[in-house]
Amino acid sequence: MVTMDMEHIAWMEKTFDLAEEALKSGEVPVGCLLVYDGKEIAVGRNEVNETKNATRHAEIVAIDKVLKFSEENDLDSKAVFRECILYVTVEPCIMCAGALRQVEIPLVIYGCANDRFGGCGSILPVHSAELPSLGPSLQCISNVMAERAIQLLKDFYKGQNLNAPENKRKVKNC
Amino acid sequence: MEVLSDCCENNVSSSSKKQFIDIFVCTIKDKKKTSEIVKNICKHLPLDKLSHLKRVRSNTNQANELQMIVAENYEDDFLTNIPGQIWLKRMQSIVIQQYNNAVQYWPCSFHEDKRITRLLNRSFFSTEEVNLIHKNMEEAISVAKSSAYQLHIGAVIVNPQSDTIIETEEKHPLQHAVMVAIDQVATVQGGGMWQLSDKCCNNLQEESCCIQKKDKTGPYLCTGYDLYVTTEPCIMCAMALVHSRISRVFYGSPHPEGALGSKYKLHVQSGINHHYEVFCDVLQDRCNKLMNDIT
Numbered sequence: 001m002v003t004m005d006m007e008h009i010a011w012m013e014k015t016f017d018l019a020e021e022a023l024k025s026g027e028v029p030v031g032c033l034l035v036y037d038g039k040e041i042a043v044g045r046n047e048v049n050e051t052k053n054a055t056r057h058a059e060i061v062a063i064d065k066v067l068k069f070s071e072e073n074d075l076d077s078k079a080v081f082r083e084c085i086l087y088v089t090v091e092p093c094i095m096c097a098g099a100l101r102q103v104e105i106p107l108v109i110y111g112c113a114n115d116r117f118g119g120c121g122s123i124l125p126v127h128s129a130e131l132p133s134l135g136p137s138l139q140c141i142s143n144v145m146a147e148r149a150i151q152l153l154k155d156f157y158k159g160q161n162l163n164a165p166e167n168k169r170k171v172k173n174c
Numbered sequence: 175m176e177v178l179s180d181c182c183e184n185n186v187s188s189s190s191k192k193q194f195i196d197i198f199v200c201t202i203k204d205k206k207k208t209s210e211i212v213k214n215i216c217k218h219l220p221l222d223k224l225s226h227l228k229r230v231r232s233n234t235n236q237a238n239e240l241q242m243i244v245a246e247n248y249e250d251d252f253l254t255n256i257p258g259q260i261w262l263k264r265m266q267s268i269v270i271q272q273y274n275n276a277v278q279y280w281p282c283s284f285h286e287d288k289r290i291t292r293l294l295n296r297s298f299f300s301t302e303e304v305n306l307i308h309k310n311m312e313e314a315i316s317v318a319k320s321s322a323y324q325l326h327i328g329a330v331i332v333n334p335q336s337d338t339i340i341e342t343e344e345k346h347p348l349q350h351a352v353m354v355a356i357d358q359v360a361t362v363q364g365g366g367m368w369q370l371s372d373k374c375c376n377n378l379q380e381e382s383c384c385i386q387k388k389d390k391t392g393p394y395l396c397t398g399y400d401l402y403v404t405t406e407p408c409i410m411c412a413m414a415l416v417h418s419r420i421s422r423v424f425y426g427s428p429h430p431e432g433a434l435g436s437k438y439k440l441h442v443q444s445g446i447n448h449h450y451e452v453f454c455d456v457l458q459d460r461c462n463k464l465m466n467d468i469t
């Protein structure tokens with residue numbers, strides 16, 4: 001693991017608690033947390049099953065919550081996003097990496113790589129690509145407590161197999 | 175026209191270039207022994223990369239003799255007295271033009287990819303289908319003109335089976351036309367994340383009733399549906415369509431940062447578990463005009 005700020009580690013611990021909660025309720029165990037001005041302002045976990053919308057990833061849920069937070073606190077959401085740090089247990093997918101650039105979040109700190117859909121280098125480097133009309137590039141710090149993130153995903157897929165779901169729906173999308 | 179993968183486009187354009195490699199060929203003087211010889215050689219020297227080639231052909235000069243491919247790059251002394259070294263096509267032929275080209279050099283077993291051949295001949299869609307595609311893109315253009323979401327970009331998602339439109343509409347940075355259209359499908363299926371106004375989903379309320387009657391779960395996400403969008407989707411939207419399992423995407427204008435042909439070809443990106451078909455340039459002049467209207 002990279003040496004890093006104890007503050008980052010503490011937030012990451014908290015993000016893992018969210019992912020574990022998700023696992024307990026049978027959802028894909030990915031958690032994400034947004035910190036602004038030293039405070040947690042939004043959390044998110046995968047809500048694909050509830051919303052029947054496959055784009056409802058943890059990051060998208062959290063972005064919606066930041067918009068709500070900004071509105072309730074009478075803040076300019078654009079300015080809030082530009083000061084945010086996003087903690088997430090798994091590398092954001094290609095879509096979410098694009099969404100993070102669109103709202104201009106500058107920094108993402110994540111656990112393990114996403115070999116299926118990763119948008120911060122695993123499948124495509126959306127975080128750093130030349131995409132000026134989408135938004136500024138996204139700085140990433142990867143491999144933070146990666147083993148724990150991988151173990152969570154393993155536990156999830158193992159559980160899925162045990163339940164032998166008749167509907168494929170439940171195994172999809174992290 | 176369809177946005178094909180680079181590898182497919184290269185295969186097509188290379189039909190005129192002719193790609194050849196060296197192979198070693200020998201003569202079978204006693205035709206009766208052919209099957210025995212071929213059986214043996216296939217066992218010991220299989221033609222892995224050249225499996226589309228027939229192993230044996232008749233010798234054009236000697237009617238009672240056959241020629242057989244021994245191997246590609248076989249470097250044993252044992253072969254030094256085998257006559258000839260001929261040039262031949264290396265790639266598997268995927269379209270008829272390539273096949274015609276290849277058989278001049280050596281007979282091939284040929285499996286035509288009919289779909290790609292039709293695409294190349296521009297006869298992929300029937301006139302009725304083209305009319306329907308235009309009608310649906312007209313709908314996307316009218317959404318673009320009235321859109322409360324992404325400026326001057328419209329998107330509709332259509333079920334091509336029943337031709338019902340599952341369409342789209344405080345600014346939200348992620349509410350690109352495509353993301354909105356996807357969420358409207360989710361809303362119709364009893365989900366949804368943005369509580370969008372359903373005033374433009376008239377056609378679809380009906381369909382959703384049908385879906386609920388027939389099948390409690392409805393289709394899985396956008397499986398079997400087509401998306402029409404006036405401008406090439408960005409990387410976020412293109413990946414959202416992968417997650418949503420869309421079947422086909424039709425767009426009007428290209429975008430320099432677009433993810434379905436311009437900057438990326440996400441629909442054929444390797445390593446991704448779902449691929450969809452993409453057709454561009456649908457009513458392109460009118461879609462271009464929408465974009466020009468902003469600037």
Ligand SMILES: [Zn+2]
Pocket residue numbers: 057058059092093094095096097174
């Ligand atoms: Zn994602």
Ligand SMILES: [Zn+2]
Pocket residue numbers: 350351352407408409410411412
């Ligand atoms: Zn987009």
